[in-house]
Amino acid sequence: MKARLEEQLADALATLKTDGLVPSDVSPQITVTRTKDPTHGDFATNLAMQLAKPAGVKPRDMADALVAALPASESVREVTIAGPGFINFFASESTLSDVVRRVLDEGDAFGRSEVGKGQRIQVEFVSANPTGPLHVGHGRGAALGATIANLLSAAGFDVQREYYVNDAGRQMNILALSVWLRYLSAGTAADFAFPSNGYRGDYINDIAASLRETEGDAFERDPAAVFSGVVDDEVVAADGTTTGDKEAHVDALIERAQTALGDNAWRRVFDHGLEAIIEDIRVDLGEFGVNYDEWFSERSIASDVEQVVERLASAGHLYEKDGSRWFRSTAFGDDKDRVVVRDDGRTTYFASDIAYIDNKLARGFEQVLYVFGADHHGYVTRMKAACEALGHDPQRLEFLLIQFAILYRSGERVQMSTRSGSFVTLRELREEVGTDAARWFYVMRRYQQHLDFDLDLAKSRSNENPVYYVQYAHARICSVLRELGHRNLAFEQDAGLAALDQLVEPAEAELLTLLATWPELLERAAIAREPHQVTGYLRDLANGLHSYYNGHKFLVDDDALRQARLCLLLAVRQVLVNGLTLIDVSTPEVM
RNA sequence: GCGCCCGUAGCUCAGUUGGAUAGAGCACCUGGCUUCGAACCAGGUGGUCGGAGGUUCGAGUCCUUCCGGGCGCGCCA
Numbered sequence: 310m311k312a313r314l315e316e317q318l319a320d321a322l323a324t325l326k327t328d329g330l331v332p333s334d335v336s337p338q339i340t341v342t343r344t345k346d347p348t349h350g351d352f353a354t355n356l357a358m359q360l361a362k363p364a365g366v367k368p369r370d371m372a373d374a375l376v377a378a379l380p381a382s383e384s385v386r387e388v389t390i391a392g393p394g395f396i397n398f399f400a401s402e403s404t405l406s407d408v409v410r411r412v413l414d415e416g417d418a419f420g421r422s423e424v425g426k427g428q429r430i431q432v433e434f435v436s437a438n439p440t441g442p443l444h445v446g447h448g449r450g451a452a453l454g455a456t457i458a459n460l461l462s463a464a465g466f467d468v469q470r471e472y473y474v475n476d477a478g479r480q481m482n483i484l485a486l487s488v489w490l491r492y493l494s495a496g497t498a499a500d501f502a503f504p505s506n507g508y509r510g511d512y513i514n515d516i517a518a519s520l521r522e523t524e525g526d527a528f529e530r531d532p533a534a535v536f537s538g539v540v541d542d543e544v545v546a547a548d549g550t551t552t553g554d555k556e557a558h559v560d561a562l563i564e565r566a567q568t569a570l571g572d573n574a575w576r577r578v579f580d581h582g583l584e585a586i587i588e589d590i591r592v593d594l595g596e597f598g599v600n601y602d603e604w605f606s607e608r609s610i611a612s613d614v615e616q617v618v619e620r621l622a623s624a625g626h627l628y629e630k631d632g633s634r635w636f637r638s639t640a641f642g643d644d645k646d647r648v649v650v651r652d653d654g655r656t657t658y659f660a661s662d663i664a665y666i667d668n669k670l671a672r673g674f675e676q677v678l679y680v681f682g683a684d685h686h687g688y689v690t691r692m693k694a695a696c697e698a699l700g701h702d703p704q705r706l707e708f709l710l711i712q713f714a715i716l717y718r719s720g721e722r723v724q725m726s727t728r729s730g731s732f733v734t735l736r737e738l739r740e741e742v743g744t745d746a747a748r749w750f751y752v753m754r755r756y757q758q759h760l761d762f763d764l765d766l767a768k769s770r771s772n773e774n775p776v777y778y779v780q781y782a783h784a785r786i787c788s789v790l791r792e793l794g795h796r797n798l799a800f801e802q803d804a805g806l807a808a809l810d811q812l813v814e815p816a817e818a819e820l821l822t823l824l825a826t827w828p829e830l831l832e833r834a835a836i837a838r839e840p841h842q843v844t845g846y847l848r849d850l851a852n853g854l855h856s857y858y859n860g861h862k863f864l865v866d867d868d869a870l871r872q873a874r875l876c877l878l879l880a881v882r883q884v885l886v887n888g889l890t891l892i893d894v895s896t897p898e899v900m
Numbered sequence: 901g902c903g904c905c906c907g908u909a910g911c912u913c914a915g916u917u918g919g920a921u922a923g924a925g926c927a928c929c930u931g932g933c934u935u936c937g938a939a940c941c942a943g944g945u946g947g948u949c950g951g952a953g954g955u956u957c958g959a960g961u962c963c964u965u966c967c968g969g970g971c972g973c974g975c976c977a
Contacts, residue, residue: 340917342916342919343916345915345920349920353919353920355918355919355958358957359957361957391920392919392920393920393958395920440977475977478976478977479977480976480977556976633975635975644902644973645973647975650975651975652975653975655975657976658976658977659975682971683904683971683972684971685972686904686971686972687903687904687971687972688972689904710905710971712905712970712971713970713971754912754913754914755913755914757906758906758913759905759969761911761912761913763912766912773925773926773939774939778925778939778940780939781937781939781940782940784937784939785936785937785939785940788936789937791936793936796936829916830916833916837916841913842916845914845915845924848924849924855940855941856940856942858936858941859938859941859942860941860942862935863936864936899937900939
């Protein structure tokens with residue numbers, strides 16, 4: 310409809326040009342938008358206002374001329390000129406109600422489109438270090454990433470969902486050490502101080518226990534030998550002074566552990582810890598409705614890092630300073646250059662990132678989305694710089710910086726401290742408020758906006774909770790259909806579709822317009838990567854339904870009217886389902 | 901100091917490439933269930949869109965600047 314109006318306006322404009330009313334070199338953007346106010350019709354354009362100045366004519370006169378040049382159309386009931394020079398289009402009733410037929414025909418596919426043209430796009434999200442369970446901060450990235458992937462898929466993109474597993478590096482060594490030390494203490498009740506920089510959560514004990522189950526006491530070593538002579542751990546005295554070095558302490562212990570166990574055994578401890586945590590994360594996310602096509606291992610591209618570094622070197626983007634090799638990212642707008650190879654020859658984390666970028670693009674993704682926490686925004690420039698230096702178009706990388714979620718309970722901010730061990734895990738959140746509410750709340754705000762997550766509100770089974778409000782609309786429709794059966798009445802879709810012209814109430818017109826808007830909204834939300842537009846829309850649609858419900862009977866005596874209204878209800882229910890499915894919120898028939 | 905994000909009703913937030921009278925939820929006030937589910941609906945109170953300039957037919961939206969808040973500015977991961 311919109312596109313048709315735009316074509317007709319383009320024709321009208323061409324006519325005015327040949328008539329000499331509009332200079333031929335003027336070619337404004339012709340846009341037709343939906344109106345907010347029903348008194349302005351269904352669609353509007355500002356074309357006359359754009360043309361008025363170059364043509365030297367008053368906007369309203371220009372509008373008159375445009376309207377006169379428009380062809381008659383069956384789908385348009387009336388065209389008016391309003392305000393400073395808007396042209397308003399009123400859709401004919403049959404055009405409005407026709408959407409019901411489309412919704413029922415297309416079903417689950419209603420709203421899906423092909424604007425993505427099958428373009429291959431990767432969405433990488435969460436990618437939390439596998440050193441412990443996910444916490445509530447990861448939850449927002451998970452919900453947003455999953456929903457954005459769903460939106461893109463619905464908009465016709467070929468989407469791949471990926472989790473980047475940081476299974477290399479010092480943090481993983483600390484994890485392996487932590488597991489092994491718990492394993493030791495569990496086996497021998499050996500008395501030694503657990504390093505202050507180790508991972509202390511209960512889950513480490515569980516992993517250690519399962520390690521003992523599968524490996525027996527094969528990894529037992531004498532703790533005294535491991536600890537003897539290592540740098541002292543950090544100790545904070547009562548007066549606040551500190552002694553020792555927790556970083557050096559834990560690094561020394563890692564070396565001792567590797568020596569004591571030997572490479573093979575160390576590797577098995579390491580992998581046991583890694584796999585246990587990855588599995589935990591996988592299950593956790595799965596229960597949250599978040600699934601991946603690929604769990605991509607950082608280790609798997611370790612051997613590519615050197616090659617990528619050499620490529621940068623031969624392209625002239627590297628230089629040596631202080632024994633290290635630097636990437637000249639300032640040449641691409643970064644505010645400082647970045648080290649890629651340390652003076653001891655080891656590559657940096659950033660070097661791995663570059664190899665990963667190259668790997669992604671080599672896999673054929675035309676567009677690559679990184680869903681990052683807002684604290685990562687500093688990486689954006691250097692990542693794009695590296696992308697460009699490798700000879701790729703940096704526009705193919707896209708970074709969504711997700712602002713933090715702050716939990717509130719009883720009006721008080723919930724403190725999340727990893728150190729104190731009192732942080733809230735995603736699993737605990739799901740158990741407390743339920744998956745539906747968690748998914749909804751995480752995506753209901755723009756991702757650029759901090760999220761105040763009110764635990765009490767998310768939990769409440771009351772009118773204050775927006776999740777229930779929308780689900781209730783769905784359940785209500787189901788309830789009407791059940792009642793239909795109780796009264797021994799039948800639903801006849803063809804009869805209803807034939808009687809759609811009976812839907813003339815304002816509440817019905819509003820619902821019809823909302824239904825017709827869904828495909829446009831879905832497309833916009835996908836292109837903008839903004840799931841919150843969907844929750845906002847669903848709220849409006851539910852509101853339209855509730856309002857309709859309170860004002861009108863559906864199971865009326867008039868057969869044609871009853872069938873028509875039931876068709877409308879089914880169409881509304883279908884779109885509620887389509888929308889809620891995108892954000893992975895359930896659609897209960899009874900509540 | 902530099903960079904990114906944010907600032908809209910008492911609170912939490914929408915506001916579609918710049919459009920018509922700035923919207924919604926919560927809170928507060930009023931009204932609506934003998935008839936398909938009141939987890940609902942209808943109406944009302946409430947705004948210098950952080951401040952000041954600028955761009956234009958038109959600015960919450962774009963530009964400049966200032967103020968306020970969050971985050972980041974490692975050869976860490």
